[in-house]
Every structure is written in C-alpha cells, then in structure tokens.
C-alpha cells in the first residue's frame with residue numbers, strides 16, 4: 001500500500017480508523033478478493049495494509065498505545081471490509097476477538113503489559129484454537145489440559161481448525177486448567193508461534209466451499225510457555241463476557257457487509273437492465289425491493305445489538321446475564337440465516353450473470369462465503385444453548 005492509494009496512513013482515533021479501513025477495503029482488499037478466494041490463500045496484502053494503517057490495535061486500550069476504539073467502531077470496520085473481501089474481514093474480526101479478550105481478561109502482569117504494547121508496536125496478528133477434535137464446536141469443553149513443568153506449562157491440542165495459524169504471531173488456546181480438571185474448567189493460554197515455544201503439525205488442509213482465504217487448516221498444536229502466559233480469568237467468564245458477544249457482533253457485521261455487497265450487485269444489475277430498455281420495469285425490480293427490505297432488517301438487527309453491547313461493555317454483571325447471552329445468540333443465528341437468504345435473493349435477481357464467476361454482477365463467492373456463517377459455531381449448537389437458557393430464564397422476550 002502506498003500513500004497514493006491510502007492518504008492517511010496511520011489511524012489515530014476511532015472515526016479515523018473506520019474511514020481508513022474503508023480506504024484499505026476499497027484500494028487493497030477488494031481488488032485482491034477474487035485471487036484470495038481462487039487461490040485459497042491468506043489475504044496478505046490487505047492484512048499488511050491494515051497493519052500499516054495501525055488498525056490491528058484498534059481495540060487495544062489507549063493506555064497501551066492502542067486506538068481505544070469502541071466495539072461499534074470495530075463492527076463498522078468489519079462491515080466495510082466484508083463489503084469488499086469476506087476473508088480479510090473474517091481474519092480481522094477473529095484477531096479483534098482475541099484482542100478484546102486480552103484487554104479485559106489477561107490481568108495485570110509484566111508479560112501481558114508487554115504483549116499489549118507489542119501488539120501496538122509490531123501490529124501482531126492473533127489467532128484462536130478453541131475447537132477441538134472430539135468436542136467439535138462445543139468450545140466450553142476441552143479434552144487437552146495444561147500440565148505444570150516447574151515455572152512453565154505445556155499442552156498438546158488436536159485442533160480441527162485454526163484459521164491463519166501459520167500467519168499468526170500468537171494463538172490463544174483453550175485447555176483444561178490441569179490434567180484432573182473437569183472438561184468445562186478451562187483456561188486460555190497465549191502460545192507465541194515462534195518454533196522455540198510452539199509447533200504446529202498440520203493434520204488437514206483447507207480446500208473449502210467458502211472463506212477459503214482464512215486458511216483454516218487442522219493442526220496438532222504443542223506449546224511450552226511460562227505459566228505467566230495463562231490469562232487471569234477463567235474461560236467461563238472470558239467466553240460469556242467477551243468471546244461470544246464480540247464474536248457474534250463482529251461476525252454478524254462482516255456478514256452484513258457481505259450481504260450489502262451482494263445487494264449492491266443486484267441493484268446494479270437491475271439499473272443496467274432499466275437503462276437498456278427505458279420506460280420498462282426490469283423483471284428483477286420487484287425482487288430487488290423485497291431484498292432491500294430484508295437487508296434493512298438485517299442491518300437494524302446488527303446495529304441495534306452492537307449498540308446494546310456497547311452500552312454495557314464495561315458492566316461485567318450485565319454481560320454475564322442470561323438475557324444478554326440470549327440476545328447475542330439470537331443475533332448470531334439471525335444474521336447467519338439472513339446472510340444466506342439475502343445473497344440467494346441477489347442471485348435470483350442477477351440470474352446467470354450472478355451465477356457466473358466472471359461478471360461484475362457475480363455473487364457466487366458471496367454465496368459460498370455466506371454458507372460458513374451457519375456452521376462457524378453451528379446454528380443448531382447456538383440454538384441448543386439458548387433453548388437450555390430459555391427453560392430457566394424468567395424475563396419475557
């Protein structure tokens with residue numbers, strides 16, 4: 001990225017960050033999106049541009065030198081990235097989820113203070129290993145366990161999927177607190193990816209339907225790190241107060257971006273058809289009106305949930321409430337479902353021009369990417385968790 005393509009190179013404030021992300025999305029991520037998808041490769045140029053713009057530390061508190069952006073601002077960044085390259089947006093979102101977790105749950109220690117400052121100075125990229133072979137997407141259970149070895153701890157995890165694991169500077173890994181701990185008594189460990197500490201042995205590749213640029217291969221992850229690399233808070237609090245709500249808001253925002261771009265392509269298709277036959281209504285116009293309404297509903301839901309999260313962002317009791325968890329679960333399932341619906345409607349408007357890969361109206365990549373939303377933590381799993389809560393939750397919907 002050069003100053004010619006992106007005039008303000010480094011973000012200094014939240015609004016600055018959102019505007020700059022838009023420029024990176026349009027000038028760098030969008031033009032590379034097709035290649036990233038076809039080649040199933042990491043969106044390296046877009047992530048480099050985001051690093052150059054200092055946007056990897058958007059959620060790092062100002063006291064560590066970060067931008068101190070709100071969750072709403074980072075959601076807006078995911079939305080605009082999603083409009084141009086879903087892979088870039090998902091990598092960015094997954095990284096920010098880890099940043100949010102560190103910012104709230106790491107505790108005060110020299111190691112974590114240094115890590116936060118490094119994150120800002122070196123614009124580190126963080127990945128996550130919460131899923132595990134045998135437990136799948138039930139991320140509130142672990143099989144692997146942390147073992148104490150003097151001042152150090154070690155663990156070995158069979159991870160079915162670690163997105164961009166080979167490009168990350170560190171991976172945040174869930175494991176049981178000790179070998180005798182219950183499956184749900186989990187901690188989160190920071191595993192730096194330098195080979196002296198951590199090895200990743202690839203067990204499966206990532207030739208997937210969509211989100212091909214996330215490079216979400218499977219690995220056996222083995223790490224040995226000082227005990228200070230374990231976050232202070234237990235994973236039960238981390239998951240409820242930060243990991244799940246940040247994931248659901250940022251993922252929903254990027255799926256919204258994806259859906260918005262699909263509708264924009266359908267709009268262009270209908271407008272171009274109207275121009276070719278002045279005075280007549282193109283056949284897709286009514287369908288377009290319909291899908292614009294669905295997109296507006298989706299946007300209202302995502303924005304409303306992001307604002308609601310923002311309003312209680314520092315209130316740990318409110319974040320731990322069942323009502324809030326139900327709301328975030330509802331957001332996830334609703335936006336994952338609407339993303340597929342909106343893109344499918346855009347496809348039926350654009351017809352064969354949308355189905356093909358090489359037209360300006362193509363939404364085939366959008367549709368493939370959209371299908372990941374319902375399985376990136378399976379909608380049925382999320383609904384199952386909500387169903388259990390609803391049995392005991394007393395407040396009306």
Ligand SMILES: Cc1cc2nc3c(=O)[nH]c(=O)nc-3n(C[C@H](O)[C@H](O)[C@H](O)COP(=O)(O)OP(=O)(O)OC[C@H]3O[C@@H](n4cnc5c(N)ncnc54)[C@H](O)[C@@H]3O)c2cc1C
Pocket residue numbers: 094127128129130131132135136137138161162163164211214216372375376377378380381382384385
């Ligand atoms: C693009 C992408 C990137 C990802 N990146 C990462 C990453 O970086 N790190 C990471 O740790 N994970 C990652 N994941 C994994 C993700 O978060 C889920 O854990 C994973 O997709 C679940 O895999 P699964 O469908 O095999 O497992 P499960 O969720 O276990 O589901 C298996 C099957 O069982 C059914 N099922 C399971 N539970 C229930 C239930 N309670 N009720 C009803 N049916 C149920 C489902 O229909 C599903 O088909 C990624 C996933 C995707 C799609």
